[in-house]
Amino acid sequence: MTARRGPEAALLNLACLLLAAFILAPFGWMLISSLEGEAELTRRPPVFVPTPPTVANYAFIFTGRLPSDTARHGIFVWQTSYEVRLLLPALKNSFVVATAVMVANVVFGALAAYSFARLRFRGRRSAYTFILTSRLLPAVAVAIPFYAIVQGLELLDTHAALILVYLAFTFPFTIYFLSVYFRHMPPDVEEAALLDGCNRFDTFLRVVVPCAVPGLIATAAFAFMSSYNEFLFALLLTQTIKAQTMPVLMAAVATNPAVSHALLAACVILAIIPPALLALALRRYLTQGLMTSIAK
């Protein structure tokens, strides 16, 4: 297709810009909110340009230091919002869990997906179908048994519990995605390596992996994001800040009726920085990955 010109192109450009505005505006409003004091934020009509912008909300999250203008709009909101001080430990928990899930998906997921894609072995088809269809069970339908399993393993309120559960959730997509990906790679080089006496594992490691880097990056990002974003099981399986992840903490903060909205907005901005950066930096891999995943 060639570039369009004239009034039609202008209309299309306008539509794209409006859509981009709809996507970005909520983030923008959160950023503005996070730079205002509570008093400025709860004004009618809303203030769109914080004057002056303040980093007091961020400072409170990081250091627990009350802002200098506390006296003006009361110390009460700050006391009731003290939970936001747990954001950093919660983010750390999220990172530990999501990174572990990501690494396991790239290592074990890729190994298994390669076997499914290239090797013939007994039970291959049924194992593959079983792994894929396991995701059709709705999450809430397995909530109680998951709790029971984790309790039985004595893993309640640990990172390990969340990692295990998220692995069960992310493996099926990884297996599907990577086996499609590996199957689309030309088999010639692998066959040459095998003829030269490399065993399967060496072939995989030295020949397949270097060629599959884009697919592995997409896999890693998907696994990381879905673990970082998961809420229901994090809510069920954790009890204290020892293991509570960011979405659990944010939900607790947000459903507190006396919370400071300015603080909440600052928390939102801090919490979305990692996935937003990932989405922007790995945009091509993610888009390409998602497109491969549906194109068969």
Add this chain to the structure above:
Amino acid sequence: MWRSYSYPYVTVLPVLVVVALFTIYPLVYSVHLSLYENVLTRPLDNDFVGLQNFREVVTGFYFWRSLWSTALFAVMAVLAVTLYGLGTGLLLNQPVFASALLKVVVLLPWAIPAVISGIIWRWIFDGDYGVLNGLLLASTAIDRYVPWMSNTVTARICLVVAHVWKQGPLAAVFLLAALQVIPGELYDAARIDGAGRWNSFRFVTLPYLRATLALVLIYETIVAIATFDLVYVMTGGGPADATAIIGWYAYTEIFRFLNLGHGAALAIIIALLLGGLMLLYMRALRWEEVY
């Protein structure tokens, strides 16, 4: 360990074990739970009750109310996400300058947690200090602040807007993938045959999109019915249970009323419902023709 006969089993086993542990056991356990009386506040009554839990669930007033809320939400959400995704996909596929910009930001809402999306939109719709109220008031569309989240109709719409914002990008990228493989010659041929813009969309684009649209519809239906995070942070099921969709209802049944038997029966009903819906979709869209 890397001997050729055992290699596939060794590599597949770790994945298989984790998936099986969290699939087979939960299924058996859920069925077992659903057939026994199991209320955590009465731990000693643990009799086999057959299908009584199922009977009690489906005759419950709140169950039907929640099904109604679920159906309303799912229909609105699936239609809205699919149309939004289709529109976005078509725009992304246009060779104009701003489409490249859109491509950069389109995945952002999809990348962040649904919990965060809920928090952001709840703050936008806020009845006391919400920016939506501020903007509407400034443009004189309303004459005083409206508590959007306190009215059953508007609360449902707020939930759908937040859902579409978060969920639409994925549908858009899926549909873009399908749009990009449509051969350009077909459009030339359609133009030569005298087809206008609508007709080439209707007779070239849509038939090519059918398989992907089917997948998007199925996937989005599952996602909409299972919506939980958004309800948890935005509405808590309210007002007056208007947004107590079935995932939320099952959660409250289990964790507020601590009735595991009911919860498990409900979970099985949800799973069957979703399975039935998927079969219906596949038949309606004549799956065999598509693949």
